[in-house]
Amino acid sequence: MTLAPAFVFYEFADRKEFCLHVTAQSPRRVMLVPPLFDEMNRMRKMMVDVMRSLHELEISSFLPDLPGTNESVIALEQVTLSDWQKAVQACAEQHQISYIASFRGGALTVADLPSANHWIFSPVKGATLMRTMLRTKIAADRESGLTTSLAELAARAENGPLELAGNIIGSELFAQLNAAEMTDMPSRRIVRLESDSKPSDGQIAGSALWLRAAPDDDLTMSTAIAQDIAGWMGQ
Template sequence: MSAAAQSSRRVLLVPPLFDEMNRMRKMLVDVMRALEGLEVGSFLPDLPGTNESLIALEQATLSDWQAAIQACAQQHEISHIASFRGGALTVAAMDKASHWIFSPVKGATILRTMMRTRVAADRESGRNTSLADLTAQAETGPLELAGNILGSQLFTQLNAAEFPDLENQRIVRLESDNKPSDVKIPGSALWLRAEPDDDPAMSKTIANDIAAWIKQ
């Protein structure tokens, strides 16, 4: 058994949402490997409705995601949570935990980006679709965005979701981001890439910062 697996220093990683998770998957794996070398254990759960989940995304809600992350942390007795991008929206109820949050984003921003992609794709197919059209559709039934089938409740909850202001939190952003943060790091906005990519130097910096934060 590795030193990281036996260590009392452990962190639960909460992934980004939807296609941002696909673009950042390699980075998250690299962060976990770097944490292993720093003797920090880490977990990366699947959210309900994603990857190997037994339920369809169409049936999942933001409330389900929040309950699942909280249950996972309790099961593994982890009090340190590292959330990435929209993953921060799933930890709003965990005010007693310590939170490391990377480039948090509002739920409405995530949805708007996905809807614009859908509008552009529809236009290329000869269909005229607007953001208002898609929002109206989501209010009455499932909506497909970027290959994801979102139920009405998930869409509504995400559209209203702000990233939480938690008591024990460390907000981390890229140096190129002018939004308020506790620390800035060099790196690439991988969630904006057209295809999945990585940034080994950024992954190492993230792991080092998480490990130092846990020691505090």
């Protein structure tokens, strides 16, 4: 029988936010922080596969919904990067988690957890994420017969919410992400794909699922990620 993750909650800003949870018969636990925006959707299946593999390695895992995403009751356009950072901190503290595995842009949300142990998969700057989404918007506008530019869209985002890849992003979130880079943590392991030449502490064979046109998985990569996390946690 396939292991079915369950939902638990964490309290943030007088609300309950959902958190997917897989329980193992072990005190070891890790929180997985998802990628941001459309990358989150493309990699959701992979993240759940990682959680199932971690269970086989006797590690409990938590995958929180960031405010404004998935089942959250607050609108994304009302959320800031600071909110995401405080929410991730709240989830970790309430579930007593000191090991944090963040993926892609999720690494930008862990700034309020400097004393935790951080495992980071293929981190990306906030400006890079925003630029990619802006270019996607420009391409979509062009197909609709409209002409827009990076500068025009950025100016629009400074004055109000902007729709990018199906996400309504508020001005503050847009500005904070454009300035956001991964925080230098005392205890940190950075892992990248074998095809990525950027500096890292380890590499994993697999696919850049965040570049796919639709959600997909890579079970071999998910298993390798879980094993690397387990080794990092000291199995």
